[in-house]
Amino acid sequence: MTHTANDYYVPHGSHWPIVAAIAMFMTVIGAALWFNGELNGRMVLFIGLGLIAFMMFGWFGTVIHENLQGMYNDQVDRSFRQGMMWFIFSEVMFFAAFFGALFYARVLSVPWLLGMDSGFTTHDVLWQGFNEAWPTNGPGDVGGEFEPMEAWGIPALNTLLLLSSGVTITLSHWALKVGDRGRCVLWLAATVLLGMTFLGFQAYEYIHAYTGMDLTLASGIYGSTFFMLTGFHGMHVTIGTVMLIVITLRAAKGHFTADNHFAFEGVAWYWHFVDVVWLGLFIFVYVL
Amino acid sequence: MSTATATYDEHHEHGPDKGLIRWITTTNHKDIGTLYLVFALIMFFIGGAMAMVIRAELFQPGMQLVDPQFFNSMTTVHALVMIFGAVMPAFTGLANWLIPMMIGAPDMALPRMNNLSFWILPFAFTLLLSTFFMDGGGPAGGWTLYPPLALQMGDGFPFMIFAIHLAGISSIMGSINVIVTILNMRAPGMTLMKMPLFVWTWLITAYLLIATMPVLAGAVTMLLTDKFAGTSFFNAAGGGDPVMYQHIFWFFGHPEVYILILPAFGIISAIVPTFARKPLFGYSSMVYATASIAFLSFIVWAHHMFTVGMPVVGELFFMYATMMIAVPTGVKVFNWVSTMWKGAMTFETPMLFAIGFIMMFTIGGFSGLMLAIAPADFQYHDTYFVVAHFHYVLVTGAIYSIMAATYYWLPKWTGNMYDERLGKIHFWLSTISVNVLFFPQHFLGLAGMPRRIPDYSVQFADWNMVSSIGGFVFGASQLLFLWMVIKAIRGGEKASDQVWEGANGLEWTLPSPPPYHSFTEAPAIK
Numbered sequence: 001m002t003h004t005a006n007d008y009y010v011p012h013g014s015h016w017p018i019v020a021a022i023a024m025f026m027t028v029i030g031a032a033l034w035f036n037g038e039l040n041g042r043m044v045l046f047i048g049l050g051l052i053a054f055m056m057f058g059w060f061g062t063v064i065h066e067n068l069q070g071m072y073n074d075q076v077d078r079s080f081r082q083g084m085m086w087f088i089f090s091e092v093m094f095f096a097a098f099f100g101a102l103f104y105a106r107v108l109s110v111p112w113l114l115g116m117d118s119g120f121t122t123h124d125v126l127w128q129g130f131n132e133a134w135p136t137n138g139p140g141d142v143g144g145e146f147e148p149m150e151a152w153g154i155p156a157l158n159t160l161l162l163l164s165s166g167v168t169i170t171l172s173h174w175a176l177k178v179g180d181r182g183r184c185v186l187w188l189a190a191t192v193l194l195g196m197t198f199l200g201f202q203a204y205e206y207i208h209a210y211t212g213m214d215l216t217l218a219s220g221i222y223g224s225t226f227f228m229l230t231g232f233h234g235m236h237v238t239i240g241t242v243m244l245i246v247i248t249l250r251a252a253k254g255h256f257t258a259d260n261h262f263a264f265e266g267v268a269w270y271w272h273f274v275d276v277v278w279l280g281l282f283i284f285v286y287v288l
Numbered sequence: 289m290s291t292a293t294a295t296y297d298e299h300h301e302h303g304p305d306k307g308l309i310r311w312i313t314t315t316n317h318k319d320i321g322t323l324y325l326v327f328a329l330i331m332f333f334i335g336g337a338m339a340m341v342i343r344a345e346l347f348q349p350g351m352q353l354v355d356p357q358f359f360n361s362m363t364t365v366h367a368l369v370m371i372f373g374a375v376m377p378a379f380t381g382l383a384n385w386l387i388p389m390m391i392g393a394p395d396m397a398l399p400r401m402n403n404l405s406f407w408i409l410p411f412a413f414t415l416l417l418s419t420f421f422m423d424g425g426g427p428a429g430g431w432t433l434y435p436p437l438a439l440q441m442g443d444g445f446p447f448m449i450f451a452i453h454l455a456g457i458s459s460i461m462g463s464i465n466v467i468v469t470i471l472n473m474r475a476p477g478m479t480l481m482k483m484p485l486f487v488w489t490w491l492i493t494a495y496l497l498i499a500t501m502p503v504l505a506g507a508v509t510m511l512l513t514d515k516f517a518g519t520s521f522f523n524a525a526g527g528g529d530p531v532m533y534q535h536i537f538w539f540f541g542h543p544e545v546y547i548l549i550l551p552a553f554g555i556i557s558a559i560v561p562t563f564a565r566k567p568l569f570g571y572s573s574m575v576y577a578t579a580s581i582a583f584l585s586f587i588v589w590a591h592h593m594f595t596v597g598m599p600v601v602g603e604l605f606f607m608y609a610t611m612m613i614a615v616p617t618g619v620k621v622f623n624w625v626s627t628m629w630k631g632a633m634t635f636e637t638p639m640l641f642a643i644g645f646i647m648m649f650t651i652g653g654f655s656g657l658m659l660a661i662a663p664a665d666f667q668y669h670d671t672y673f674v675v676a677h678f679h680y681v682l683v684t685g686a687i688y689s690i691m692a693a694t695y696y697w698l699p700k701w702t703g704n705m706y707d708e709r710l711g712k713i714h715f716w717l718s719t720i721s722v723n724v725l726f727f728p729q730h731f732l733g734l735a736g737m738p739r740r741i742p743d744y745s746v747q748f749a750d751w752n753m754v755s756s757i758g759g760f761v762f763g764a765s766q767l768l769f770l771w772m773v774i775k776a777i778r779g780g781e782k783a784s785d786q787v788w789e790g791a792n793g794l795e796w797t798l799p800s801p802p803p804y805h806s807f808t809e810a811p812a813i814k
Contacts, residue, residue: 008473010395010805013305013313017404024454025411032415032446035516059400078472079397086464090502097506097536101521109529118599126524140525143518218518221527228513 009071016059023051064263068255077262084266088273091236095277098232102225102284106134110221113139137220147213149226151286154201159282161201162237165194166275169244169268172251179258181251188248191271195241202234229285236274243267303804312407315399316804317384322701323406324381328690329770331373331413336763338366343725343759345742346752359742360428365416367431371548372455373413375682378690379551380405380462383490385701387466389795389802390484392475392811397468405462412454419444430740432541433508435522435533439515446516449508456501463494463501470494475794477813481572484793488575489554492582496543496550499586504540507533531596538589546585548682550578552649552689553620556642558793559696560624563639564631565790570623577616584613594665603662610660614653621650636788637711641692644719645685652680655730670740673733679726684719691718691769698776699783703801706776710768717765724758 027048033041066072112119113127123130130139135148149155172187206227209215217227247267250256256264304310304319314320341362345352354362384402388395396402420426424442427433441448470491474483483491510533513519520526522533553574561568568574590598590606598606624646633639655677659665668674691714699705728751733739737748744752783800794811795802 007808008394010399011315013310013315014400014403015313017400018312018407020404021407021411024408024457025415028415028450028454029447032450035446035512036443075472079468082468082472083398083401083464086467086498087460090460090464090498093499094502094506097503097510097539100503100536100539101506101510101532104529104532104535105527109524109532110527112529113524113527118597122524136527138520138523138525138527140523142520142523142526216518217513218520220520224513224519224521224526224528228510228519 008073009066009076011066014059014062016055016062019051019055020059023048023055026051064250064255067260067262077260080262080266084262084269088269091273092277095229095232095280098225098229099280099284102229105221105225110134110136110138135222137222141220143216143219143223144214146215146219146223148222149205149209149213149215149286151282154205155282155286158198158201159278161194161198162275162278165191165198166272168194169271173264173268176251176256176261176264177258181254184256185248185252188244188251192241192244192248195237195244195271199234199237199241202230202237226285229281233274233277233281236277240267240271240274243270313403315395315403317388317396317399317402317806318701318802318804320396320402320406321381321383321385324377324384324409325694327406327409328374328378328381329773331369331377332687333766333770334417335366335369335374336766338362338369339759340763342366343756346744347756348753349744349746349749351743354742356742357425357428360430360740361420361426363740364427364429364431365420368416368427368452369413370682371431371544372452372459373409373416375548375686375690376459377409379490379493379548380459380466382486382551382555382690382693382697383462383466386697386795387469387487387490388473389798389806390487390793391470391473391478392794392807392813393469393473394805394808396465397473398465401461402465405458405465408454408458408461412451412458415447415454416451419447422447432534432537433511434537435511435514435530438511439522446512449512452508453505456505459497460501463497466490466494467498475807475810475813481575482813484554485557485568485571485574485578486551486554489550489557489578492578493547493550496547496582496585500540500543500547503536504544507536507540510536531593534593534596535590538592539586541592542589543582543585545678545681546581548686549649550581552645552686553578555689555693555696556624556645557620559638559642559692560627560646561792562696562788562790563636563642564628564633566627566631567792568623569626569629570619573619574623577619580616581613584609584616588613591660591662591665594662595669607660607662611657614657617653621646621653636695637706637708637715638692638696640712640715641688641695644715645688645692648680648684648688648719648722652677652682652685655680668733670738671733672729672737672739675739676726676729676733679729683726684722694769694773696788697795698773699787700795700798700800700802702777703783703799704776704778704780705783705787706772706780710772710775714765714768714772717768718762721758721761721765725755725762726758728752728755728758 025048026044030041030043030045030048034045110133111117112122113130114133115123127139137143137146168187168190172184172191175183175187215226216223244267247264250263304316305313311319311323314323341354342359345354345359384396387393422443424444426444427438427441427448429438429441439445470483470487510519510521514521514523520528522528522530524530557568557574588606588610590602591610594603594606655673659668659674659677695706695711732748732751732755735748737744785799786796787800797811798806
């Protein structure tokens with residue numbers, strides 16, 4: 001049997017997956033204990049999260065090392081690419097559940113509570129005085145009076161920021177493809193900066209909502225959908241920014257070549273995905 | 289040649305590690321497939337023990353053995369364990385073992401992630417089962433976890449939710465691996481329309497999993513925040529709606545039932561041609577039927593909710609869409625029967641289970657059609673008729689296909705033939721007892737016996753006792769299966785490479801048992 005560099009690389013055993021499984025186990029046990037009011041759970045949670053970070057350094061480090069050694073052929077590269085695409089598809093479906101909840105509440109459950117369509121008995125028997133259309137915290141006024149979030153301030157600015165970050169990462173990709181490492185790193189750094197500015201604004205918006213507008217996670221269905229959608233999105237922007245920082249450093253170290261830079265493209269796709277989700281959020285959560 | 293081999297032996301020409309470390313760190317598709325299958329078998333017996341508790345309690349009217357809360361957690365966790373712990377991991381185990389061998393690949397596409405997909409599962413189910421020992425006990429609101437009932441669970445609640453999250457992450461990663469393996473790792477010449485149907489059905493199943501498991505994750509995340517963070521997704525006072533949970537859940541839940549049966553279709557489509565000694569009838573129509581079922585599975589979810597309150601146009605849409613699934617499913621049953629038509633048939637144990645599958649899955653399919661009729665469903669909803677229906681498709685459907693697959697490929701995996709006499713006894717005992725177990729439940733349901741209740745009126749007593757007796761015999765028969773598997777692993781008559789006279793496909797060209805790495809060199813495809 002002869003081997004060529006074209007063989008599909010199959011790694012021999014790895015201890016990282018079991019570290020990952022234990023780390024995830026600890027993380028969720030810690031979180032569950034914390035939810036149940038056991039404050040010691042936080043310790044377990046943070047150890048779990050620390051282990052996850054450690055695992056990622058180790059696991060991804062191994063993969064990067066193998067890649068730099070030239071152990072991966074085009075077919076392995078394709079596996080990574082397809083894997084990343086399907087992962088992003090699963091993320092799309094995760095957001096779809098929350099968008100679905102938003103649409104259901106706005107198109108069906110709130111109008112039914114108002115007595116429309118087939119909801120008239122519910123309205124007459126249970127919630128007679130209820131007459132608040134969207135944005136609402138429901139007939140029980142859950143969470144108390146609040147002020148809904150305005151679209152044309154910070155959120156509009158954030159839209160601009162994220163859209164431009166989509167442009168800068170593409171410029172960086174173009175630079176990488178012609179082998180201009182300096183410009184590649186520069187545009188990547190600009191993307192990181194835009195991402196961080198977005199997160200800063202978002203944090204400011206949250207603080208303002210909680211302190212100045214009485215808008216909280218507990219403000220009925222409006223607060224629930226607003227914070228869960230923007231919150232999960234913000235979490236993804238944070239993860240995306242960390243990923244961007246990693247590839248910026250890797251690009252600066254010269255890890256990427258014009259025709260071998262899966263990590264760069266994976267992160268770029270992820271970033272565009274986060275971008276598109278934001279557009280959905282901006283339209284359906286803020287504007288409409 | 290030897291030097292070339294030497295430079296690569298670090299990662300290619302090695303055997304497995306020794307001892308426990310082999311199983312914990314393995315990246316080999318066969319090792320991981322074995323882990324999945326062993327795990328599934330363990331969970332099958334844990335879930336089965338819970339079923340025995342349920343049938344023992346229902347042996348006679350009145351309260352017999354356990355208190356109602358514990359009974360409810362038995363029905364709930366029996367379902368969660370059987371679905372997420374037994375059937376799904378068993379199919380993933382089969383996918384791991386077989387897909388690389390069937391498409392001529394050296395291994396799965398992402399071997400390290402493959403290991404992680406498996407090793408999350410024991411932790412997830414430790415979490416789930418640990419809730420029994422917490423304040424408030426295990427989940428008892430039904431496996432569908434409808435709020436507000438599910439939210440009344442005790443300290444175990446967040447542990448159960450996170451168990452579902454972890455199991456979901458595991459299946460998503462497993463599915464990504466399956467899809468990428470199928471799309472990227474086929475040997476040259478193995479075009480999509482030459483793939484064995486098991487590979488096709490798994491490709492579509494994996495797509496369904498990636499599309500729906502994140503939706504379940506979203507739904508249970510909303511449960512979690514409704515309980516702990518003050519959100520109002522399922523609280524009408526806050527503008528939400530408990531029925532919204534049901535919609536989100538069943539958007540996952542309905543494709544999920546096809547996740548539990550499509551790989552079974554693939555298995556049956558492999559076994560029937562072998563023992564009929566004829567090629568599969570209507571290969572391409574099988575592929576299109578599978579794809580149609582997958583598509584339809586996304587637009588029928590509310591047939592689980594006919595009685596919950598829905599506009600009439602919704603009832604009608606979901607009723608007709610559901611009935612349409614009978615068409616591609618009928619195509620499949622027709623093709624299996626046509627494959628057997630005028631075949632040179634023999635009836636070894638895998639074939640017996642496959643024929644059992646075709647007959648009894650069809651019964652389950654027909655009772656499903658009855659349930660799909662919205663006006664009639666108002667009578668059947670939440671009765672034992674539903675229980676009978678989904679046990680016919682899951683036990684005599686999904687589980688039977690897994691049994692058939694085990695008998696069919698075990699000689700390939702272990703190199704040893706199983707005990708044919710024992711296999712036949714297992715089949716007949718199971719098939720007679722499973723019908724004694726579930727068929728009377730149709731009558732009970734039509735007579736109005738509600739599901740998930742530990743006690744019942746005396747007019748239901750006779751059939752319940754019959755059903756319980758069938759249940760105990762069925763449970764005991766599965767110990768035979770365990771014994772048969774252990775026996776074949778430990779030794780027995782050596783199997784040839786092809787094992788079955790009529791078997792076709794790349795996996796049968798490898799030795800029995802196959803080498804640690806399947807195809808280090810791409811095989812030639814006819």
